[in-house]
Amino acid sequence: GESVGLHLPTLSVQEGDNSIINCAYSNSASDYFIWYKQESGKGPQFIIDIRSNMDKRQGQRVTVLLNKTVKHLSLQIAATQPGDSAVYFCAENAGGTSYGKLTFGQGTILTVHP
């Protein structure tokens, strides 16, 4: 029978290209956002975070952009390398009675070809 599962968006790039991974979040009360990378067989690994009072934050080879008007988050990876191949998740936190709870998006599969 047909298997049931999440159909994750995929992004395929060449080594050295820039990658942009997009995420739409759901809760307009969310005030903290974070990107994780998950490699096969491993737990999610922190990449970069941003608070709602900012619209851009840069790290090493990565940039996160936040557009609160349309509830959109993006992760830009510069000079993508084969080691960047993984599933990328955005997550949001609404604070308050949610405490530290992060709500995760479905994920995007990034494949980098040498």
Next chain:
Amino acid sequence: DSGVTQTPKHLITATGQRVTLRCSPRSGDLSVYWYQQSLDQGLQFLIQYYNGEERAKGNILERFSAQQFPDLHSELNLSSLELGDSALYFCASSQSQGSGEKLFFGSGTQLSVL
């Protein structure tokens, strides 16, 4: 290495059984979180504990329970197991209890219910 330790890495059991998953948070972290990752549901938040007390709760089944001990390690108990409980279970930790904190994830426990 995130500093979060989960045991066991793999667990195979039968329907109707009960299992316990264990987590040791990063040194100094007071909050522990449990997440379930399955193919059809993605990363789902189960529960958060802070310094021994429950803080936030997700869609955790009544058959599942968790606790955090005085030494801050946590256990997730899954009982009356069903085939659909087969999933990766992740533990994460953070320094405090509130919003705006990055979570550090362990490598997970792969549970297979046969």
